[in-house]
Amino acid sequence: MRDQGVRRLKQNNRHMLEIFLPGGLDRQGDGFKLSVRIRLVHAQVRRLLAMSRDWDHEAWGVPVSAAHCGWALSAFSARLLYHSMRLGARFSPEERASFMHVWRYSGYLMGIPESILLEDEEDALKLFNVGLMCEPPPGLESVVMANALVNAAPLVIGQSDPAQRRGLAKYVYHVSSALIGKEMARDLRYPRHQTFGVLPLFRMDVRYKRLMGKLFPKRAASMRSSDFTGLLGASAYDDVGISYATPDQAHAEESSFW
Template identity: 55%
Template sequence: MAADLEEFSPQDQNRLIKAGMDNEGWDAFPDAPDSLRRFFDDASTTPGWVDPSAFIPGIRMFHRNSRTILVAFVAGVLIEGFTTNIAKSFFVTGRVRDQGTRRLTQNNRHMMDIFLPGRLDRQGDGWKLSVRIRAIHARVRLLSSASPEWDHEAWGLPVSSAHLGYAISSFSARLLKHMKTLGAVYTQEEYDGFMAVWRYSGWLMGIPESILFKDAREALRLYDIGLICEPSSELESIVMAHALINSAPIVAGISDSAERHHLAQYVYRLTRGLIGKTLADELEFPRGSSFGVVAKFRLDEWLDQTRRKLRPNYNQTSNLNKFSGLLETSLFDEEGISYRLPDNVYAEQSSKW
């Protein structure tokens, strides 16, 4: 599909992908490649194990803990993800190194959309953004494979299904673990619902069912196996981890350089507390104690939860503020979702997408 679309201009690629996303039918698009039609036919066939009603408890928990989730996502699982060879494709393309803020806000946008009621339905933005990621990965895989910088013998296939299976296990079960460390509270039903949302989104992103977790226990096992298979962090991992942390203050809308530095240092300490000293040192994070940082965050979460129990009106205001904050750190283009694809392996030379 990715190779077939290269025969079209960027504008026509966007037009054809949008037609598939909007489920307009192909009669008006006779030039659409068969591979693109099959791509959308496959994504539109919902697996029998998907139960949208099971998503609701997880969605409810997501919005109750949205601040904690964002912190655990950025300071925990994204950093841990870059300790693997996943970092190499990001490093070669420059997708975080040169465009870190845009990539981070796009990640937030996708996560926010899949955790809104009905957004994983066929016409929902969560469905479309998940399938969009699948298309982008296919294009990046094609471009990176053709790049002389990519060492196939040493690194294998860029943006491989194995790495994506590892990543979705991290975004789900591992994220829940970090959330718990930071003081999030959830029931077993909410836990299972959260996992169900990520499982379906992962399937839409193109992860084969053979390496797509069925439950949290299996996700954690896949995560552990992935760590065993991966080499120690190399230069690319170090660069990507630092780029991500230093993008966070910009995404948060902080313009003052001193305040940006202060927040970045806080994120370094919090991340050290989440991922542990050994991995933090491996990534060459600033030396320093993380003592009390996680405990202070947990205390703040406990106070917030207590206020919500004692003051129902505070609960509504608190959830609204958290949701507003999530919106502010998510990328919304005025023209809606873009279905443009990268047209150059190097982010700085690619058209906007």
């Protein structure tokens, strides 16, 4: 997770950033290209796992299937909106509809069949709940991945100080546990945390910053610029531009750099 995993997270951040930039999903836009790139990566992963003895096709079916991609899309779109609002974000109906439309088109480019491609926010939430009912309880691999993602968060934003990294990871555990609930946090073997009041306090902080932004517009503009710069720093930008390289091994630690 330290090397390949952090890079994958930064690539995901770059994709989400680019599809929402003006012109990002135009034919020559980087959001368009990165969405198609994800489709190619998924196809290569399916090919590699099809040749791997470690993948139990009878038990697990097709790896990175269209159904799982469609389910993931509902999480990145409607569920992301839902959790963002729980954290204090505000969106107009038009903004929410636009957010979903962008993800729908990106999902189409990623190869999700139109028959299972989300239509809007309500439809995406239904798809997510259906997928949740079909999924088995988190296994060991899910536990390892979830905890690795939390602990990789400080590395993604370039935090190198060990004490600050531990503090940030602990904070992410707190907020994540409050969002996903005690049962899921327990299934993923998160460290036990008291989640009472975590979300209200987070929302209070967001409201305070929003109020300060209204009272001090220049400060708000500076904060927005800083947030955007931070997002760029947590995204993968390579000197060669967008690379269409794909993994060449089923196991990430054995694969060439891509």
